[in-house]
Amino acid sequence: xxxxxxxxxxxxxxxxxxxxxxxxxxxxxxxxxxxxxxxxxxxxxxxxxxxxxxxxxxxxxxxxxxxxxxxxxxxxxxxxxxxxxxxxxxxxxxxxxxxxxxxxxxxxxxxxxxxxxxxxxxxxxxxxxxxxxxxxxxxxxxxxxxxxxxxxxxxxxxxxxxxxxxxxxxxxxxxxxxxxxxxxxxxxxxxxxxxxxxxxxxxxxxxxxxxxxxxxxxxxxxxxxxxxxxxxxxxxxxxxxxxxxxxxxxxxxxxxxxxxxxxxxxxxxxxxxxxxxxxxxxxxxxxxxxxxxxxxxxxxxxxxxxxxxxxxxxxxxxxxxxxxxxxxxxxxxxxxxxxxxxxxxxxxxxxxxxxxxxxxx
Ligand SMILES: [Zn+2]
Numbered sequence: 430x431x432x433x434x435x436x437x438x439x440x441x442x443x444x445x446x447x448x449x450x451x452x453x454x455x456x457x458x459x460x461x462x463x464x465x466x467x468x469x470x471x472x473x474x475x476x477x478x479x480x481x482x483x484x485x486x487x488x489x490x491x492x493x494x495x496x497x498x499x500x501x502x503x504x505x506x507x508x509x510x511x512x513x514x515x516x517x518x519x520x521x522x523x524x525x526x527x528x529x530x531x532x533x534x535x536x537x538x539x540x541x542x543x544x545x546x547x548x549x550x551x552x553x554x555x556x557x558x559x560x561x562x563x564x565x566x567x568x569x570x571x572x573x574x575x576x577x578x579x580x581x582x583x584x585x586x587x588x589x590x591x592x593x594x595x596x597x598x599x600x601x602x603x604x605x606x607x608x609x610x611x612x613x614x615x616x617x618x619x620x621x622x623x624x625x626x627x628x629x630x631x632x633x634x635x636x637x638x639x640x641x642x643x644x645x646x647x648x649x650x651x652x653x654x655x656x657x658x659x660x661x662x663x664x665x666x667x668x669x670x671x672x673x674x675x676x677x678x679x680x681x682x683x684x685x686x687x688x689x690x691x692x693x694x695x696x697x698x699x700x701x702x703x704x705x706x707x708x709x710x711x712x713x714x715x716x717x718x719x720x721x722x723x724x725x726x727x728x729x730x731x732x733x734x735x736x737x738x739x740x741x742x743x744x745x746x747x748x749x750x751x752x753x754x755x756x757x758x759x760x761x762x763x764x765x766x767x768x769x770x771x772x773x774x775x776x777x778x779x780x781x782x783x784x785x786x787x788x789x790x
Contacts, residue, residue: 444589444607445726447524449515451595451602452504458511459595459602467509468595469493490595498593500532502570503577503669507534515604518669519714521723522578522676523586524608529576531588536570538666541577545673549649559654559663562670566662577673581680583687584727586610612731616688624690625785626682627743627777628720630713634682636689637781639789644685645777648678648712668711675715683719683727692734694788695724696743696780736788743783747772 451459462468468490492498492508499507503518518525529535538544544565548558592607627635636644651674656664686693728735746755747767754769765776 444592444609445730446594447520447606447608447722448596449517449519449604449606451604452514455511455513455515456602458508458513461511462508463490465509467493467497471594487599488597490597492593495590495593498590499534500528501534502536504665513604516672518577519672519718520606521586521718521727522576522680523581523584523610524588524606525576525578526580527586527588527608528606531590534572536572537574537576538565538570539568539574540565542575542579545577545670545677548651548670549674549677551650553652555652555654558652559658562654562659562663562666566660566666577669579677582613583615583684584610584612584730610727610730612687612727614687614731620689620691622690623692623785623789624686624694625781625783625788626693626695627780627784628695629777630716632777633678633716635775635777635781636682636685637778637785638689639785641782643778643781644689646678646682646685648716649674671711672715675712676719679716679719679724683724686728686733687731690733692736692788693728694736694738694784695720696740696784697737738784738787740784743787744776744780746779746783748774748779748782748786 459468463470469492471489471491494509497507497509500517501507501512504514504516506513506515506517517528520528529537544561547553547561586608587610589607589609594605596603596605622638622640624639625637627637630648632645632647634646636646638644651671653671654667656667659667725735725737742755744765745757745759747753747759747770749767749770749772752767752770752772754767756768759765759767760776760779763776765774765779766772
């Protein structure tokens with residue numbers, strides 16, 4: 430076995446950690462758990478249990494009894510005597526699937542996969558979607574219902590309850606859940622492409638192949654009912670549908686990559702300041718969660734190389750090999766026009782091919 434093989438295998442054997450922000454209203458409950466020593470402070474994280482990047486933990490805790498954790502619904506879990514509110518349905522779908530299946534007490538609205546599919550069907554009106562949401566809320570949550578997501582045929586996760594951690598930063602609490610994910614390739618074709626990705630919101634992604642082929646992914650439009658027509662429960666369900674829809678769009682990018690790429694290059698991303706309206710927020714958050722963490726984690730699980738490249742100038746540099754003229758004026762919105770050689774194209778496609786060129790080096 431070569432060194433790189435053993436490294437990649439041991440890396441894949443490590444569970445991946447999913448970090449969820451705990452809602453502020455649950456902080457009193459957390460302090461209660463700490464006081465009762467149901468959450469035990471740990472001085473040093475066990476090796477390999479480093480929290481994900483982005484969460485600088487000041488103090489970390491583990492559960493004194495891992496079986497004390499039970500997921501009740503998409504936003505509520507019980508730890509011992511208290512309830513902890515967080516967006517559990519924002520877990521990557523294989524992880525969410527594993528967690529809900531391991532939680533006997535889990536309850537979900539009836540018919541959510543069908544409701545999501547209906548809301549994503551072109552031609553639906555906001556009034557029709559509102560009626561479907563209200564009907565689901567009226568029936569209430571019931572046990573034995575499938576979650577919101579279409580199970581992945583390729584990725585399957587197993588939840589590791591022994592490794593629940595709570596991280597406390599200066600101002601916030603985060604829950605860290607561990608999963609082991611397996612990948613099963615569906616197609617037997619030998620994949621040799623290297624692919625550059627331009628990541629965004631619309632398009633979600635443009636994939637540029639070495640042979641010049643391009644594939645553009647656009648988000649699915651939803652018919653969104655007016656918020657003031659909805660009860661708080663219905664509004665929360667709408668929020669989950671929006672998140673789930675954004676995720677489903679993002680996962681199509683992943684499915685495409687697992688079929689077509691042996692190595693993926695993408696830009697280094699930065700969290701840009703965003704002030705978004707409610708209806709945009711959940712979908713955008715799903716896409717962000719995907720771009721920032723789940724994309725690289727799942728490519729790693731699938732054994733597909735992933736490299737982030739410096740994004741500087743990727744959308745303003747001419748992609749023509751004999752030109753490469755870089756100027757901010759080359760890009761006007763979505764249109765690219767090279768001021769030096771006159772090359773014209775779609776700015777996102779130009780971005781994707783420049784990411785590929787930069788990645789291949
Ligand atoms: Zn040019």
